[in-house]
Each structure stands twice: as structure tokens, then as C-alpha cells.
Amino acid sequence: MTKELATVYNAREVEERIYKFWEDGEFFKADNKSKKPPYSIVIPPPNVTGVLHMGHALDGTLQDILVRYHRMAGYEALWLPGTDHAGLATQNVVERELAKEGLTRHDLGREKFIEKTWEWANEHKSTILNQFKKLGASFDRSRERFTFDKGCSDAVKEVFVTLYNKGLIYKGAYIVNWCPRCGSAISDIETEYEQEAGHLWEISYPLKDEAGAIVVATTRPETIFGDVAIAVHPSDYKYKDLVGKKCVMPLTGREIPIIADEYVDKTFGTGAVKITPAHDPNDFEVGKRHNLKPIWVIDDKGCMKACSEVPQNLHGLERYEARKETVRMLEKQQVLVKISAHDHAVGKCQRCNTTIEPLLSEQWFVKMEPLAKEAIAAVKDGRIKFVPKRWEKNYLMWMENIRDWCISRQIWWGHQIPAYYHNQTGEMVVAKENPDPANYTQDSDCLDTWFSSGLWPFSTMGFPNSETEDFKKFYPTTTLVTGFDIIFFWVARMITMGLEFTGKAPFSTVYIHGLIRDEKGQKMSKSKGNTIDPVEIIEKYGTDALRYTLTSLSTYGGQDIKLSDERFEYGRNFANKVWNASRFVLMNIENPEDNELKNLNLADKWILTRLNNVAREIEENFKNFRIGEVAHILYDFFWNDYCDWYIELSKIQKNEAVLTYVLDMTLRMLHPIMPHITEEIWQMMDIKKEKKAIIISDYPKYKKEFEFSGEETQMNSVIEAIRALRNLRASFSIPATTLINVNIIGEKALWEDSIPYLKRLAKVENIEFVKDENLDDKQNASVVVGETKFIVPLKGIINIEEEISRQQKKFDKLEGERKSLAGRMSNPRFVESAPEALVASTKARIEEIETIQAGIKELMEKLR
């Protein structure tokens, strides 16, 4: 009945086979007709542009742990997988591919381009989800979804039309963040600001019909041609008399008014600012307040427009070139008063890092404020809670200052906006389908990709049909697991949309984890070349090692995780330990079927009590999302209690049933974190099983009958005694081959049963219980454990003279160091001029040496 296993755990061989075993057994499939309570998670759909990275590995591992734990703990667990079409991001990637052939999407035309992008997407969809399989993801592939599939697209249309009809989606001309490279508007949160060194140019505008001029400061002189006014602060005495007058623009000679507006900061620059409503969000507001008509001077490619306001020589010129040229022209006209260096934040496109051009254009928006109300309430009243809680504040602050969401993108890959225009009259109809394809043309814009992601928890469950079995069973979902970087992009929108369209919060807990960073704490990115590829780690260390390491590193506070390749040795070593301990058990069990826990001795009761405590602690920690703590508890228990002590004790006295039972239970508890190795071992155990796989076995629970607190205490004392005796051996340099004798002064009944343990583990030949007065030999060392004293006669065991001279040598060597250091310290020049830290450390070292020397002296005293 005994089994032989390889001495080193072969992760690669085992993991692939075990994953297939689960797939074949359909253990990941959730049953929407089950009577069990539901537990559901929808995956944050990875973009079809990418491959698996460490962030996914962490995110996926944590989700899988939660799903596996709940599956074992009696829930009907669903982890729904899928991918995101990632509109702009994917379009950019495919365009880059085309560029290699010297083509643009316009060369292909819209239809062909979308076709090609579909090909790309289909290919990458399975790539990334197959990589998740390598992680051991127990998601239900039969429910796999894609944000651009029919169901999700229907949901998008339904939501768009409904919001439009409620007046919560509108179309209008506003300043948006325009990416000239992508050729599309992007939303505020897709714009990332970077501090850049720039200049502040001060330009003089002569007054009309009188002497004098007004000087304005600008960082963007090329926008001068779009000026429609000069603004000053109404209470600025410097300019009091100029308000209402006109000035003449340099270069073009156009006349513009000088106006007063609260927006102007009197203390910045010259206190006068040029107003360019078509190319600056603040100026746009000012323009609206003063009824000034915007003038477009930069086009959607970031080039100067060929219009009458722009001098001919600048027509079509790229904006930075135009800036240089404009400055030259201003210099020539001698209206450039001053140039100073000026750092300012410049908006960049999140997708391609191109500098954003604020541009007045016609776009679609979602009116967020009315929708945000309920989304704020849901978090405030606890329908949704964030773990850790501090992210709630972050979320609420953003929601309470929410701005309208620009949802239209001038791209081809995405959900085309369901608005149709009459070919002759231009009349607009917003509807799920084209009312009359012969006479109506659909809006050419697509939706922001996050619009469809925002519907993910319910678009995947059958919405708009809320009567599907999945929707009824698994919506709302239970937990959402994600990084803090997409709280605004995604979490906030799901909450908003979920509440609006289903009346329910789409999940009750948002579990936020940290981000993965490199050794130096920097964000991992391909361009920096500092990425660690999870697939490579899996091949080198194994999936369970990767999972264990990441889990143990994830803390309750959701701190970012700094990684290096070597850190995964931690998990690999633990996996190997699990493997080898199991190997020992399997090799030493003769009657695996006999699982009756009887004839329990001290050690048995101790390990069962420990196991029991662990089960309780784990349940508690799972409840609080302290998953890293679960990992640590299991590591400690398995390694320090089960392996270091219980297995060693079992070599002296064995209770097969307990040995197997504890292994069985520990494997189950460990399974969510290290699924493959635990399943593999469990399958090899010939014990009685209530289920055919550990993945669907019952998760261990606290059991009152396994609480043996008296025995636990006593066993801890035995352990303490063994440790103390080992310690004593080490300090007297007693070789392992030399057995010692021990005299015990204490209660015999308390220790009698443990004598075999003491003998074997502390390498003791003879143990005797004695009375105090029997001891008069000075060459004894003693250790005290509670009320009991363990006396070890050293005479004859160690060569006292040899030991004394060994100690003396140690002492002398330290004395040499001490004298040299003390000499340095007694030199006043050293103390004065040496670095403070060096003086301090020198002093500390002297004290340290003195302490050690005192200890040696005491020891030698005793030996004499």
C-alpha cells in the first residue's frame, strides 16, 4: 500500500495533467439550478491586445482562490471569464500592423478594417484566456464572453437608447481632449498629465485707436490666431480703464475686445489672458459667458487650419512647427515682450502618449451627475463596500465631483453609436436598429470601450433579459477583484450602470489589491524592459509556486508588490516541502482506509488542536479578505508544526489515521492557493473520500471535539524542553554523535509519556527523575521549562579543558578587536572628525564585544 514519489516536485508535468483532469470532470461549471447559495465573480476582462502579465497573474490568482474556497465551502461558485474588445487600444495595434505594410486603415476602408480587427481579436481572445488556464484558473469557459459579442452589443444598444430617452445621453459641441494621433476624442480620465518644461511668452497687443498696449502671457502662441478676446480680472485696477475697449491682434490685425472675467488670476503672468475658446477648456467657458464665437485654428490632425484667420505661410503646418514660426513672426513684429521658462502639466493620450489638443467638437456625452447620486448612496449605505476601506473615500471624492463622460470616439473598432441621420433632412433618430436603412445613415462614431465594460456584470448574465437562469442565480455578483488603477474607469461605471439598469449593486464587495512593480518599485512596462513574464515564471518554478508567492505577498492594505525572479523560490520551496512531507506520509501508511481517529496520544491531540485552530483562523481571514494571512498561516502550520514536529514525532510513535487526516485537511485548506499539487497528492491518497476530487471536497471547519487545550499546553512544553536541550548542546559544542544524560527535577507524571520524544529528538541516552539534593556536581548545565528543571551533567561528555581553551581563544580574539577599537575611541581627533555614524557604530561594537565576553567568562566559570 505504500507509494513512491519522486523526491523533487515536478510542477510542469503535474500541473498540465491536473488542469485537464478538472476540465474533463467539468468541475468549473456552475449550475444555475443549484440549491446552494451563489457565489459569483466576473473577471475583469483582459484586453484582446495583450498577453498575460504579472498584474493578471495576481488578479487572477486572488479571484481563483476566492472562487475555489467558496466552491469548497458549500457555495455554487461561478467565475465568469471573458475579454474586452478594447476599442482604441486594439485599433491602434492593428493599425500598427498595417503600417508595417505601409497601409493605413483608410486604405482598407471601414468594413475591411473591422473584418481584419475581428480576426486579430479572435486570435488573441483565446491566447490570453489559455494563458489564464496556465494559472490554474477555475473559470467556467462555457460562459465565456466578449464585450463585443452579440449579447454585450445588445446590452450596449439597450442602455444607450434608454439613457438617451431619459435625457441622460446628449450630443453637443464642447471642448474635449483630442488625440491628434488617434484622431479621436478621449475622456478626461484617459488623459494623463505630465510635467514638462515649456515657456511663457508675453505678447503685446496694441490698443485700438490710442497709444498703449496690453500684454498677455501664453504658453501656446500658435493659438493666437484663434483669439476672440483679452480677459482681465474685474477687480484688477491695472486694467480697470481698458475693459470694454478693443485691441488689435499682432500678425493678423483683427480687432478683439478686452473683457473682464472672474476666471483670470491677477497674480499670474501679466494678469491678462488671451481667450481662445476653440482650443482651451477654460477659454471655452469664458467665451460662452461673453457670447464670443469660437474660431478654429488647429485641425483634428494637430495642424494649423487653412482658414482666413491663420496667415498663409502657416497653413497645414504641424502645431509645434507653427509655434516656432509664430514666435519668429512675433519677434519680427517686435511684439514679443518677454520669454521665460515655465514648467506646466501637459495632457497626454493614455494610449499613445501623444500630447492632447483641447478641441471644440461635436461629441456624445453621458450626463453623470444624476446617475452618480445612487452610486454614491450605494457605497455610503454599505450596499457596496471596498476592501480596504480607504478606497471608498477615493471613489466618493471622484463621484461627488463627477463630470460628464465623453463617450464618442472617432474610431472604427467598437460599438457604433445607435443614432441614425436622415440622408436628406439630417433628422436624428436614436434607436436600437436603423429605422430605414435606405434613407438613414448611422452615426460613424463608436463608443468608449469602457461603456461596454461598465455593463459587464449584467451584460454577461443575459441582460436586458433579466429572466435568464444565470441572471436570476448569479446576479448581482458577490465580489469584484481588481487593482486600484481602474476604480474610476471601470468600477465606478459598473456601479453606476448596474444600479440604473438592474436596480441592484452589481457586487457587494470590491476587493482592491496593489499593483505589481519591479524590484525598484517602478511600474513594469515592456518599453522599460523590466517586466517579469508569468509564463516564464510558471515554467521555471511552477504555477503553484507563482500563486503561493503572489498570494503571500499580497497584504490586507493592498500595498504594491515589488517582484524579482528569485522571490518565487519562496513558493517553489514550499511546494517542494508539501510534496516531500506527503511523500513521507504516503510511504509510511499501511492502512489508509482505516481513518478512525482513536488511541490519541499527546502529540496526536496537540496536532489536531493546532489544525483546528488553523481552520478557524482561516475562515476568519477569508471573511476579511486577508488572503495573504491565510497563506502565511498554512505555511507556518504545515512546515513548523506538521513537518518539523508531528512528522518527526510520528517516526517515534505513529498514528496513521491522524497522520493522514491532518495531511488531508491541510491539503484541502491549501487547495485554493496551490490547487495543482494538492489535487495531485490527494488523488494519490487511498483514504476514504466523500468526493472524487479535492477541488469539490468540503473545506475544513472548526470542530469543537478537537479542542484538547491541556494536551496542547503540555506538548508545547515538551517542544520547549527539546529546543532548550538542543540549544544547550550547541552552546557547549557537543557533537551530534555524543549522547547526553538528563536528570529531571519535576513532576514525573507530566513528563513520563514524553521520554521517548526527549530521548530521540534531543539525543539523550538516559533520563532520570531525581531529587534536588542529589545534585552537587558543579559541572552541570541546566534548563528550566515551567516548573521543571532539566539538568545535564557535562563532566565526561565534553573535554572541559579543551572547551575552556576553546572559549579562551574566542575571548582573546574579541579582546584584540576590542582593544583596537577602544584605542581609536580614546583618540580625541577620531571622535571629533570621523563621521558621526562611524563613531556611534564603533562605540556600539565595543559594547557588544563586552557583552559577549561577559557571557564567555560566566560560562568558563561554570566549567571550572
Add this chain to the structure above:
RNA sequence: GGGCGAUUAGCUCAAUUGGUAGAGCGUCUCCCUUACAAGGAGAGGGUUUGGGGUUCGAGUCCCUAAUCGCCCACCA
């Protein structure tokens, strides 16, 4: 300008409501004792960033200073 986080052993990080500061790696000593050298038995290493305060008791709570990082807003 507003907010948040971090500062603990040489390194990377833990430490549930305030209750003896821990782990992994690294270092030092000994050991291939037939589950495991990816291992075993020991050791050393900390005024928890500085300064105040509350408390019987503070890494933990309050105030304050410094350094690093992140988010938001503004930036003509």
C-alpha cells in the same frame, strides 16, 4: 493647492480591535540523521524615520517635522 499611502532586522516585507515586534532571503555555527540540502538543528541581527502627547501599556491612537511614492485639481 486637496487627498492617500509608505518609512519596522543587511534586503523585501508582515504584525485582526493598543497587550512580550515576526517571516522569507542574506549572514554565522553544526549536520548529507533513509520525506525533503529547494533540507535539518542552532545563533546573531531592531530605541519600529525624528520630536512631542494620550495610556498601566503605543509599531499601532493624537499632534508635529522630514524623506519617498501615488491620485485629484490648477497651471494664460
